[in-house]
Amino acid sequence: MAEQHTRARIVGAGETPYQRHPSTERRTETFIAEAVVAALGDAGIARDEVDGFGVASFSLGPDHAIDLTWKLGMTIRWVMEDTNGGASGINMLQHAIRAIEAGDAETIVLAAGDRMEKREFHLMTDRYNRVARDYMAPLPLNGPNALFAFLTERYGRQHGLEREDFACVPLAQRDWATRNPGAVYRAPMALQDYLDSVPIAPPLTRYDCVPIVSGGDAIVVTTEERAAKLNRPSVGVRAIRSLFNDDHQDGDGVNTGFAKLRDGLWDAAGVRPEDVDAAFIYDDYPVMVLVQLGDLGLIPAMDVKRYLHKTLLEDRFPVNTSGGQLSAGQAGAAGGLHGLVEAVRQLRGEAGERQVDGAELALATGYGMVLYTHGSSHNAAILERVA
Amino acid sequence: MSAPFAVSECRVCGYVAYPPRILCPVCAASDWKRRLTENGIVTELTVRRPVSKRRQLPSGNWLDQEETRLAAVQSDAGVRIVARVPAGVEIGDRVKLTQMASTAIALPGQVVEARPAGDGGSAAAAGGGDGAAAGDGAAADPIVAPLSDYPGRTAS
Ligand SMILES: [Zn+2]
Secondary structure (H helix, E strand, O other): OOOOOOOEEEEEEEEEEEEOOOOOOOOHHHHHHHHHHHHHHHHOOOHHHOOEEEEEOOOOOOOOHHHHHHHOOOOOOEEEEEOOHHHHHHHHHHHHHHHHHHOOOOEEEEEEEEOOOHHHHHHHHHOOOHHHHHHHOOOOOOOOHHHHHHHHHHHHHHHOOOHHHHOHHHHHHHHHHOOOOOOOOOOOOOHHHHHOOOEEEOOEEHHHOOOEOEEEEEEEEEEHHHHHOOOOOEEEEEEEEEEEOOOOOOOOOOOOHHHHHHHHHHHHHOOOHHHOOEEEOOOOOHHHHHHHHHHOOOOHHHOHHHHHHHHHHHOOOOEOOOOHHHHHOEOHHHHHHHHHHHHHHHHOOOOHHHOOOOOOEEEEEEEEEEOOOOEEEEEEEEEEEEO | OEEEOEEEEEOOOOOEEOOOOOOOOOOOOOOEEEEEOOEEEEEEEEEEOOOOOOEEOOOOOEEOOOOEEEEEEEEOOOOEEEEEOOOOOOOOOEEEEEEEEOOOOOOOOEEEEEEEOOOOOOOHHHOOOHHHHOOOOOOOOOOOOOOOOOOOOOOO
């Protein structure tokens, strides 16, 4: 049942440095625009060659993709705006690939970003959706931490995990972050630092929750033919799968739609989970990293405890080598592209001090959009280095 | 201040929805009735840290400076509910669900509170945010009006 591998390539990636407290003149559009310019520079493609543009942002409004197209001076024949938060990056990539394959566009820039500080974060969660506004905020919930505390508790019970076990995710990612000058948390972290950190919504503490930052991410996608002329390694997409609202929020939130899209994803890619050299997993909370790795088949025999201590912490299997959002920061909707940007850097051998030797094949995921109790949106891509 | 807690039940297949949906995810009907759901079991629990500065959001909701005890409750109707719980309630406890008025005036919002089952339900036991006095107890009816002419409806 294997399908044709996709016929588009990622040829550039860029990130506007993440910032905790940007100056007032740096707006959401500033962060997105800088990421677009950086990604095009990385690709070696001129702005005027771009004929498609997609963007995801929580705070771009009242502007939309077309306003940004105008402000960036582009004339395009394909436009997209994505509202799916943590799933927006791979969602846009899925659409962009099909547009390029169909000839609707040749070179597409996909971008995401937000100016995000405490105030903007609360505004975002307040207008997230009607259920958040009418059912959650009045509790008052104050954002999604409590919901993911429930999921962490539930998953821990199902797999016999304590805080010392969950700690392996932020600890391993922090170790990667010490080699990423772009991460906002770069100081080495010890188990005791994690255990002593401020409770946010127990069992979640500060280091289980992403630092809120402002920033932007972008990638450039084009045809195989155009990619070949750039004389640099590019990134091919072997397969990409999405699944939305598969359980109508009736599931437990820790056995997810990723398990349902898993077989189709690996079959289409023609590879197996054990073939992957690095994984870029949407990490809004440590528990969701484990849920996705497990549901997508990367945790042998679902021995989660062993995977945490041996594979992640001891062997340093490369998961979220930028430090992920847990250490690099979550710049609003840019979180949905952050993993793709890091995957592109690793697969092209341009990840500097944290370069994974022989990174040829990678998994990247997107997850998000809590409708009531847990995320509703799942997607995953199998990426490969093309020399 | 408070009202019995109700969910939506599909008149055709019995699917229970909370919060309400438009079309039934199982049978695609749009014919819902109100179903009272008294009790449930606390499956998970947390105490959310307060925000440093109390302020009102554009929607009218407040960011609360109090820490809030929150629980996931498996209701007897089958659907999982996110509820506010008073001190003393623990995981595994059987609780009575009550619908409270929203903390914001002129919002259709609703707050579910889960108190120990058998408790008389004194206001003091409910704890609650200081904004809870705003608004009337008649929280919005969660029932969505039927879309009688929806063409996609299928019998099942
Ligand atoms: Zn039904």
